[in-house]
Amino acid sequence: MADKPKIRELLDESACAHNKSKQSPCNAPTPGATSGGCAFEGAQISLFPYADAAHLVHGPITCLGASWETRATKTSYPGRDLTQMGFTTDISTSDVVFGGEKKLLSAIDYIMAHYTPEAVFVYATCVTALIGDDIDAVCRHAAEKYGVPMVPVHAPGFVGSKNLGSRIGGEAALAHLIGTKEPETTTPFDINLIGEYNVTGDLWQYSPLLGELGIRILSTLSGDGRIKEIRTAHRARLNVIVCAKSLISLTRKMEERYGIPTISLSFYGKRDTSAGLLAIAEALGDEGLIERTKALIAREEARLDGKLQPYRELFKGKKAVLNTGGNKTWSIASALQDLGIEVVATAVKKATEADRQKARETLGEAGVLMMNPGAEQAKIIDDTGAHLLLAGGRSLYTAIKKGIAFADVNQEKKKSYGGYDGLLNLAEDLKNALENPVFENVARRAPWEK
Template sequence: MSSLRAKIQDVFNEPACEQNRGKDAKARKKGCSKPLTPGAAAGGCAFDGAKIVLQPITDVAHLIHAPLACEGNSWDNRGAASSGPTLWRTSFTTDLTELDVVMGQGERKLFKAIREIQEAYGPPAIFVYPTCVTALIGDDIEAVCKRAAEKFGLPVVPVNAPGFVGSKNLGNKLAGEALLEHVIGTVEPDDAGPYDINILGEFNLSGEFWLVKPLLDRLGIRVRACIPGDARYFDIACAHRARAAMMVCSTALINLARKMEQRWDIPFFEGSFYGITDTSEALRQISQLLVKKGADPEILGRTEALIAEEEAIAWKKLAAYRPRLEGKRVLLNTGGVKSWSVVHALMEVGIEMVGTSVKKSTVEDKERIKQILKDDNHMFEQMTPRDLYAMLSEHKADIMLSGGRTQFIALKAKTPWLDINQERQHPYAGYDGMVELVRQIDLAIHNPIWRQVREPAPWDCQPAVREELPCTKSDTATLHAVQEFAGTTADDFGEN
């Protein structure tokens, strides 16, 4: 437990975070996240955050050392996609019971579970996650994992991030620490080259990274490791031989990017694959970092040629949507990198931004929003459901982009809604992803259902009851049909 406390303090004191550097020594020790409220979910616990970061490693067995409910509440918590292995979709848990806790059988049960997984599936590695219960009773998972690794001849990685230690974001960073300590650098590749890069904080939601990787392939750039989206254990173990890295979600794995730069001299930058301009800029910065690390400068010219070609194709496709979406107002209720990258992407096609949430955004994210929107009046730290409903019901926005938890607010306000968070069904990254995002917004806004649900109900159109409400022809016809049916009797149907 003392080693866990040391890791937590190290994560809180993050030198690569602008916000953290601006604090005094006392404030820095408290960390970046607000303390958890007892009894509240607080958007996810540290265990949930660690599982989010590591579960998309697709060929690894993820074993939860805990009572059954812990795994049941965290399984498949993101829409990450795999191009091959499906082992990560299998739920493994030691299913600890009260009797196991009382009799002190936790460590023995964990060792037995590791053996069963190794014999049945033969994975390249097993990740073991303790939760609140097993951490509080003092099960030494690091000792068990070390013994199992020696016994069965495969890596068994302890991910020490029990839920009670903090927020989901802290769990993200503790997962990065586990990779640094037990995985990255443990295998030496025999094919390292000058065009190898890492992509950090990319989760391949709905297969988004598959829209970006072909662009890198055309430039001859190989993704040594995408952490964690569609990753393989061997790729991550060799990630220390990449020449450059791109950080997609800084709040999740900034500590991983910084320490890899310190240990293995892998420079990184923070970028986004959302939007045409940001995708082009990300490709440029990747090429520039590779040239600084010794790659042939001719890649810069090939990058510009690729950007010009892809941008021309994307703008031609988007031209059809501009007349339909010009001046439409969007409310973005999300956070992190999407709080500025999606804003920039939508404004490129003439869509007006009436507000964007910055609850999970870093100081750098907020500064980017100010530069894009020219002020901070459209930024809100947190908007209550009541405020969201008031804004939408007053027609201050034509559509809301958010996660699934707030979709019913938009539906109640009879306003179009589009899922932009991890549960989304469509990929929005890269040039093709931007076209798909605009297409989905167009479909949502111009769906005829919204015109219908905003019309008065037929029973509200009776002249004697609500004379002030105008009725359409369809409303009047429906009302007459209802009245005619109400006047029928059982005899009309030939019944007694």
């Protein structure tokens, strides 16, 4: 088995152009800065959607409780969805003193006896990393015993941010899964989707369009994914990073090892969905495919424009503030612009340098890139006269205080906003938010208050 991931190399990623011009690497850990998600959470985000694998948290039960079921990562897996099971070794004080390796092996034995997963991901946490439990040795022993992949994930929370943890999750998949199995068949149009987690079914909004074009999704990391498919990912013709720049280390190494080129794109909004479909076709390099893709785009855009016309009348002149993280800082902004809404500010605190640059391009020079959105968004709403706040649930109170409409666009959202039809879902939700009188009414003072 491979050695532990080298954190310094993951921080100073050569494929990230911004590292060359910075004094410190991208996503270098900052003391006390894991409140937005630690490395352990990021690793789970990258790998958790595999429903046919058991996800075993080697640490105190609180680590499981803080990370489990935080996103609606939907799956079509026909068997038992193991993401609905919370597996932990529940490390106690005595385990800290005497070591938790026997407890870990016993937990794997239990999982294999009762659930027979296609793989087991074993996540190190702060406590078990500090006491020095050798999860690599335990995983090696268990893999030999059961003949299925046992994947150690060395992402204890203290090593850094959620973004770094996602990279470590990708490293674990590359070291222990990718390239370990050959596909039954291949096609000239096989692709891997990297960084697509199928949150609220985003993947299902555009995968039928890829299928109609004859483009086969060989594997995903990891939305609606299967372990047997990611093991064959080395035979794809193209890696497609769907927004998540955190996995750029994985795709660079796959290009070096297997010669698989990489493109990065977004499927939020009309423009980005169309550009993404065409980018995939052009990267695969088949003229017939490119022509079919252009025809499909023309058809879908015409269908979408007809359905969006009533919404555009309502959204005319409306302004929005966007407080989310990562790629959504610009991809959701682009989707809002497709609806005719002006995005006056977006939060970039949790975004990579590449995402911040993209956000600047999307919003233009007049748009505000918020580095401290908790403190800035209320003032920006006042200064710009914004009508909408799109954010996570914690920002609902800002919208209530300011008396403007609110929509949840973070991972807790209930609907998909991906692809062409996802833009319709977003339009309907924003229409309902703008027409909902509750936001204006709750901001009013009671009649007896001065």
